[in-house]
Amino acid sequence: MGCRSFSFIGVIVSLFFASFAQNLQNDSARISLDALLQKYAYKALVRPHTGILYKASHPANLSGMEASVIRLRSGTFWVRGANVSAFLFPPRIISEPFVKRFSIVLQNLGNWSSNYYSVPGYSLVTPVVGFRFYDSSNLSSNAIASLSLNVTGDPISVHFPQFLLPPGSNWTVRCVTFKVDGTFSLANITLPNVCFTRNQGHFSIVVEQPKMNVTKVRRLKKLWKWWVIGLVCGFLGLVLVCVVAMLVVWLTRRKKILKMEKKADQGESFKTIWVGPSKMPSAAVTRTHPVLENEYAP
Missing domain, CATH: 1.20.5 (Single alpha-helices involved in coiled-coils or other helix-helix interfaces)
Incomplete structure (x- = not known):
């Protein structure tokens, strides 16, 4: 019975820690996906022209995802901004650290969205899209550094296609931003099908569950x-x-x-003698005196 109890409790504790391990595994999977899509996107930059969007080709097992890349000059981007795919980058955005040329890798996870991103209590109603900034000063380098952003003007807008709400009424529709560090934040929608951000990451529109x-x-x-x-x-x-x-x-x-x-110590004590190399207890020898059958002695 005790062994069964230990086994049952061990299973429960294992499930508890498995949930925590699953979260870590999901974070690792998202990081690996970003690195993989960046790798395939940069393969499309063969003698690239500045300001041209190049679509990346990726393996068949990633069918349903889309990745593209555009290479820009920091000075021009600061003055003019850029309108790329679903993202509108306003002027007055600069990379940190500053580089002369950088690339924006854009992602659309399509039907893979819910496999990598989720919000407790909410359901995704649009695909998850995202962007990351990378240094592209030297495209032949094996190590491509990721860049941070400093948005000093208007925020970046993310435009989503029309979507249908699930059957029912009084749905709460919100924008969700999945940040690079693995956390997420929710915000109200101020314009139809448009979300705003000042950080790079991944984005979607969600509705609150009943x-x-x-x-x-x-x-x-x-x-x-x-x-x-x-x-x-x-x-x-x-x-x-x-x-x-x-x-x-x-x-x-x-x-x-x-x-x-203690009882042994209170009993009769024995003398000790040496027998070879060992010391052993020995009882005293007492001779029994003979008793004659009659008093006549020859």
Whole structure:
């Protein structure tokens, strides 16, 4: 019974830590995807012309995704900005650190969006699109550095196609920004199908799931949390009880041994003699005097 309890608790604890490991694995998968799409996008930059958008070719197992790249001069971009694909970059944006030429890698994850990005309590209603800035001063370099942005003027606008809301009414539609560090933020939509950002990353439009479902999910998550905490505490308590029980058994045996030793010390003591190299107890020899059957002695 004890072994079964330990096994069951071990499975629950493993599931708890597996959820945490899954989040780390998802972050790693997104980072790997960005690096892969950047790699294929830069392969399209063969004798590139400034300001021309090049579509990247990628393996068949990434079918449904789109990646493209454009190479720009920092000075021109600062003055004029750029209108590229679904993104409108206004003037007064500069890369950090500053480079003379940079590239923007644009992504549209299409039907892969929900495999890499999600928002608890919300559903994606548009594909996830994104962009990243990279140094392209030397396209022959094996190490391509990513760049940060400093948007000093108007924010960057992200334009999405028309989308249909799920059946029902009173849906809460919001913009979501998935940041480079793995976190996300929600914002209200001020223009139809348009989101705004001052940071690079990935973007989508989401709708809040029905309140009843959200409440139920939160209750289940809370119940699951306390259940796991209770099982972990129970496991630790069981271990503590086992340790205390083993200690009591050891003390009981030790007490019996001490009692036996005390009784042995109070009994008859024996002299010791040496037998070879060993010292051994020896009882004193007492001769039994003979008793005659009659008093006559010859």
